[in-house]
Amino acid sequence: MSESLLKKVKTAKDIKQLFINTGEFFVDYENDADQLFDDMANVLSKENMTKLANELKDEPGYKLKNRLLNSLMVIMKEYEIPHGMALSYANAILFAIMGQLPVVAPDKYDRAYQAEWKAEQEESFKELAEKLEKLRNELQIYQSRQLEILSADAIDLDIRRQTTDPKIGFDFFNVDDDTFKEALESKKNDEVIAIKARCKEEAIYCTINELWMQGENRPIFIVKNEEDWKSLLQIKVAGNIYIPWFYSDQIVAIPNNTNIFVFTERVPSFIKGEINLRPRTYSTISASLQRAGMGINEANKLVSETHGLFIPLKKKLFNGAYLKEPRWLNGLHRNIKETALLIGQWTDCDGDKAVIESLSGIKYQDFISEIKEYARDEDPFIHIVDINSTKEYYLASAENAWDYIDIDNDSEIWNKFKDVLLEVINEAEKLFTYSSQEKLVAQFKGEKFFWSAVIRKGMLRSLIMKAYYKKDNNCQIQLDSLVSKILGYIQTSEQWHYISNFFVDLCEVSPNSVLNKLEEEQINPTGLMELFENQSSDFLFGRNDYIEILWGVEEFLVQREYASRAYSWLLYLDNLSFEYKSNSPKDIFRKLLCPWHNLSAFSKSNDKIEIAAKALAKDKNAWDHIFGALPTGHTSIFGDLHAPKYRNHVEEDTITSKEMYDTNLGYIDLLLKATDFKPQRWNDLLNIYDEVEPDIRKKIKEKLLFEIAQMDDDERLIIKNNIRRLVYKHRYFASAEWAMGEDLIGEMLDILDSINFTQQEYDFEYLFRPSYDGIILDPVPYDVDDKRDINESKTKDLLVKKINEFKENNYSLELLSKLCAQEKSSYLGRVLSDYWADDFFDKNVFASLYKCQSKHEMAIEYIEGLARRGVDVYTNVNELSECVELDDNFRIRVVNNLVT
Numbered sequence: 001m002s003e004s005l006l007k008k009v010k011t012a013k014d015i016k017q018l019f020i021n022t023g024e025f026f027v028d029y030e031n032d033a034d035q036l037f038d039d040m041a042n043v044l045s046k047e048n049m050t051k052l053a054n055e056l057k058d059e060p061g062y063k064l065k066n067r068l069l070n071s072l073m074v075i076m077k078e079y080e081i082p083h084g085m086a087l088s089y090a091n092a093i094l095f096a097i098m099g100q101l102p103v104v105a106p107d108k109y110d111r112a113y114q115a116e117w118k119a120e121q122e123e124s125f126k127e128l129a130e131k132l133e134k135l136r137n138e139l140q141i142y143q144s145r146q147l148e149i150l151s152a153d154a155i156d157l158d159i160r161r162q163t164t165d166p167k168i169g170f171d172f173f174n175v176d177d178d179t180f181k182e183a184l185e186s187k188k189n190d191e192v193i194a195i196k197a198r199c200k201e202e203a204i205y206c207t208i209n210e211l212w213m214q215g216e217n218r219p220i221f222i223v224k225n226e227e228d229w230k231s232l233l234q235i236k237v238a239g240n241i242y243i244p245w246f247y248s249d250q251i252v253a254i255p256n257n258t259n260i261f262v263f264t265e266r267v268p269s270f271i272k273g274e275i276n277l278r279p280r281t282y283s284t285i286s287a288s289l290q291r292a293g294m295g296i297n298e299a300n301k302l303v304s305e306t307h308g309l310f311i312p313l314k315k316k317l318f319n320g321a322y323l324k325e326p327r328w329l330n331g332l333h334r335n336i337k338e339t340a341l342l343i344g345q346w347t348d349c350d351g352d353k354a355v356i357e358s359l360s361g362i363k364y365q366d367f368i369s370e371i372k373e374y375a376r377d378e379d380p381f382i383h384i385v386d387i388n389s390t391k392e393y394y395l396a397s398a399e400n401a402w403d404y405i406d407i408d409n410d411s412e413i414w415n416k417f418k419d420v421l422l423e424v425i426n427e428a429e430k431l432f433t434y435s436s437q438e439k440l441v442a443q444f445k446g447e448k449f450f451w452s453a454v455i456r457k458g459m460l461r462s463l464i465m466k467a468y469y470k471k472d473n474n475c476q477i478q479l480d481s482l483v484s485k486i487l488g489y490i491q492t493s494e495q496w497h498y499i500s501n502f503f504v505d506l507c508e509v510s511p512n513s514v515l516n517k518l519e520e521e522q523i524n525p526t527g528l529m530e531l532f533e534n535q536s537s538d539f540l541f542g543r544n545d546y547i548e549i550l551w552g553v554e555e556f557l558v559q560r561e562y563a564s565r566a567y568s569w570l571l572y573l574d575n576l577s578f579e580y581k582s583n584s585p586k587d588i589f590r591k592l593l594c595p596w597h598n599l600s601a602f603s604k605s606n607d608k609i610e611i612a613a614k615a616l617a618k619d620k621n622a623w624d625h626i627f628g629a630l631p632t633g634h635t636s637i638f639g640d641l642h643a644p645k646y647r648n649h650v651e652e653d654t655i656t657s658k659e660m661y662d663t664n665l666g667y668i669d670l671l672l673k674a675t676d677f678k679p680q681r682w683n684d685l686l687n688i689y690d691e692v693e694p695d696i697r698k699k700i701k702e703k704l705l706f707e708i709a710q711m712d713d714d715e716r717l718i719i720k721n722n723i724r725r726l727v728y729k730h731r732y733f734a735s736a737e738w739a740m741g742e743d744l745i746g747e748m749l750d751i752l753d754s755i756n757f758t759q760q761e762y763d764f765e766y767l768f769r770p771s772y773d774g775i776i777l778d779p780v781p782y783d784v785d786d787k788r789d790i791n792e793s794k795t796k797d798l799l800v801k802k803i804n805e806f807k808e809n810n811y812s813l814e815l816l817s818k819l820c821a822q823e824k825s826s827y828l829g830r831v832l833s834d835y836w837a838d839d840f841f842d843k844n845v846f847a848s849l850y851k852c853q854s855k856h857e858m859a860i861e862y863i864e865g866l867a868r869r870g871v872d873v874y875t876n877v878n879e880l881s882e883c884v885e886l887d888d889n890f891r892i893r894v895v896n897n898l899v900t
Contacts, residue, residue: 082153083170083212084219138219138237145235147228152208152220159205163317166292170212173205175277176284183275185214192253193260194271198279198645199399202310203262204243206277211241218258224378226251247376247383247396266345266394266458267383281651282308307469307646311399328374328381329404335360335413336370340382341405342417344458345394351451355420359413392454402465409475418482421459424451425502426489453501460505467509468646476510483510487517493527493534500531500545507552508644511562514552518569532578547583554588554642558649563601567592567611571618574625586625589615591641593629595663598653599641605659609666616674623674623681626667631660632688668696677707679718686722689748690730690740701747705754713757717819721766723752724774732772732779749777761815767802768820768828771795803835813845817852829858833865841866841876847884856890863894 072090081089142149156170175181187193188211197203208220220241223229226248238256253259263269282303289299306312328337339360346352353364360367371393374381380396395401407414427450467476483506490496499506507514521528531546556566574585591599593608602611612629615622643649675681685700692700708716727748730740740748757763767775776794780787806816820826829849836845841863849859863873877886877894 082151083156084153138221138240141235141237142221142228145231147231148224149228149232150222150224152212152222155222156208159318162319164319166289166294166317168288168292168317170205170209172288172292173202173209174213174280174284174288175206175210176280177278180275180277181210181214184210187273187275188214188216189258191255191257191259192271193258194269194274195260195262195277196265196269196274197262197277198265199310199397200245200262200264201314203277204245206280207243207260207262216241226376229254246378247380249384249386264383264394264397266398268385268387268392279308279645283651283653285313304648307648309399309469309646311397311403315403326374326379326381326400326404327377328379331374332370332381335362336367337381337401337405338407338413339367340371340393340395341401342407342413342459342462343455344398344462345392346455346458347392347452348390349450349452351424352455355424355451355455358420359416394458398461398465399469402469407466409472409478417459418478421463422482422485424456424459425486427451456502457505460502460509463509464505464646480510480513483513484516487513490517491526493530496526496528496531497543497545500548503548503552504555504642507555508647511556511559511647515556515562515565515569518553519565522569522572529576532573532576535579535581544582550583550585550588551642555644555647555649557588557592557600557602558641558643559647560601560650567602567614568618571615571622574621575619577621586621586628588641589625590628590637593626593667594637595629595660595667596631596655597637598650598655599637601650603650603653603655605655605662605666608663609670612667612670616670623671627671627681627684630664630667630688632691665696668692672699672703675703675707677711677715679711679715682707682719683722686719686726686748689726690744697744697747701751704751708755713759713762716755716757717762717765720752720755721769721773723748723755724766724777725772726774727752727777728772728774728779731777732782734781735783759815760809761806761811762819764802764806764811764816765819765823767799768826768831769823770825770827775799799831799835803831807836814848814852817848817858820858821852826858827861829861830865833862839866839869839871841871841873843876843880846877846880850884850886850890856893859890860893 069090073086139149139151152170160167160169184193184207195203195207197206204222211220218239218241220243222243222245223232225246226244229242229244229246229251232242232254233252237254241258241260242254243260243262244251251259251261261269261271263274282300285308286296286299286303289302290296294302302313302316306316339356342359343352343355346356356367357364371382372384375384379400381401383394383396385392385394463479463482466472467479486506487499490499503514518528528549531544531549535544535546553566553570556562557570570585570588574589580586592602593612595608602608612622612626615625619625640652671681671685675685682704685704689697689700704719708719711719726740727745730745733739766773769775771791776791776798778794780790780794784790806813817828820828832842832845832849836842846859846862849862850856853859863877867873874894880886
């Protein structure tokens, strides 16, 4: 087959004509043409096609097309053919190949599929040709006007030329964030798209690559400066995608195009519906390096050394020509660079100005005047944001700045910075503790911070960069001491409310110090638990600062070094059983114990079983958490655990089927050992009875019967009613895929028959529950005609029989009434009006029903049922007033119900 295809392809006129007509590549690199064709021939070789055929023998035809397309694209990019042109060439070659498949492989690729594919490809050729033509025309316009506007194809090609060992392009920047992918696909035709990411350059490359992966055919252009962007507004082009790669206070979107604005995490975007692009995982980056040709050990080492961050990774992969130093590096005075580096971000408020003057040793206006000169470069030092007539300042790229600048641990500015930070962070201003509504009122009255929240967060994040990003272990010791001092000042819940604003950052600065404080709180409380105890249900204006505490603890749970201590504290917290309005420890446990996915540092099956056992020993809510983790519980998990921005942490990962099986088995074993004679736990296990292995069912049955023998009648009733409900449900929906088979239903009925009561009245309580709770155990299934009439007839016959049995044995109606009164819904009154004594008002029945409930619902239903059949219940009720004290509300309800 492959030889036949190759022969056809080599003589295909359409491919040859494509190379000639659009052969910009061949004009410049004609000498490489033969080698390129040899490489493509290798892709279509007999050996390669045989291997591919074996891999895809049971797959549909389009899989072959996609695999061949990817292989051809890889080869063409090695020859530095621009993306759009490479795609056009590859599709043309495939067009010729697929056109021959009905001849050489008619048994697999039928002509109907070929006709459909051919029409699709012809349309694709047309679109690609139009795109290439549009791209060329527009680039000519930009070049004629001397505009610095680059096509995505050109940048992709430039990256390939500037990287060696391995050589990478945009395909290196594959996105592993499914939420981002979906959001981008849904918005990619909007006029404005805002993307928030950690690194602007990496985000631009990732976005372009993802657009290409999604089949985007519009030309994509990157604009390097504001003047050229304004020129585009005058040219009035349409149907393109534009990405500004510069910063300005305000960038006007170019109408009739898609404008993609990329913001770094610290800079506000002010655009609704911004898309967050989370950092790519270590494993994704390593896999991309390996795909580009780097060995697995070398790739993993490089990712670890660079923390998976693009800026340091870029300096390892790109050659010197691409890594020109930013203008600000030599243009700014050292004291200004170091001051801006340490505070990271700030505003024009008085306290922020004082900090800058203290650290830099110059007047604030002189500081700003000098730094402004480097706000609009291609690689700027600072971003200046106007917000309601005030200004905020942010390092354009904290990682880039810290890569170029370092500060000694014994330097004057570092020691001064630590003292200033301690003063700034420990000033618990009231505005931080206000609810959203209180804050609005306070700001309306003119209250404002002396030091801004912006500078506080910036200074704390600089500590993270100094210690961890720069791998400065000596500095970490200093930071542990600094954070311990900050947390040591906390003595009240109000101070905890304040520090919660910075708690997550403190967790990353010094995990040990924060964990020490949390552990000490169990012994010497300082008000932290009041954040959990006093929660707000006001989602608009309320504050629930405890959520920040949970997020901080989540960060520890994805770091192997701190996960165990954090988990112990989480158990302590959960055992206090606060009522949660929003985020809760329960959500965290679902992720920690999840048997089908790894989301924490407890990633092995044994680890998860071990922490589950530890929870059972220390947390009264643990049994429910473990049961909820079973896949049979159908629990959904939303999102990952909160992770640190820079510190090494585990990434979410899939697990093998065996690991999942072992984990589930371990959980069930723990659950069975901890049932503790609690009916609800047994009901949970019975609800999954048909989803577990036979040996587990045997264990469930044996231990259940053992514990039931030692329960009281109330506890037995809960279990027996649940079994009835299950039997009814599975028999009524017998044809459903999830329905339990009759063999297992038989086992359920055996358990049911084994449950006996010491007081026989309990065995009649089920008769007065809703029908779906299992009054009858042999219902006619839902898909049978006349099922309702037949089941109602069966229910009526059973009720008549059982009520007669109850009366004949002179069982206690008073006890039965009390049992039914405990249920959320019981039809005892209604049923007794129909079947107890025909059309006769029974005073004893009424008295039993009336006395067992404070609101007397069953008594009301009893007299209503009799009244509908013409019984004078009003007179009968009044005559009872001498022996039964009837409250006024009941009399009014009787009158109202009888009138209506």
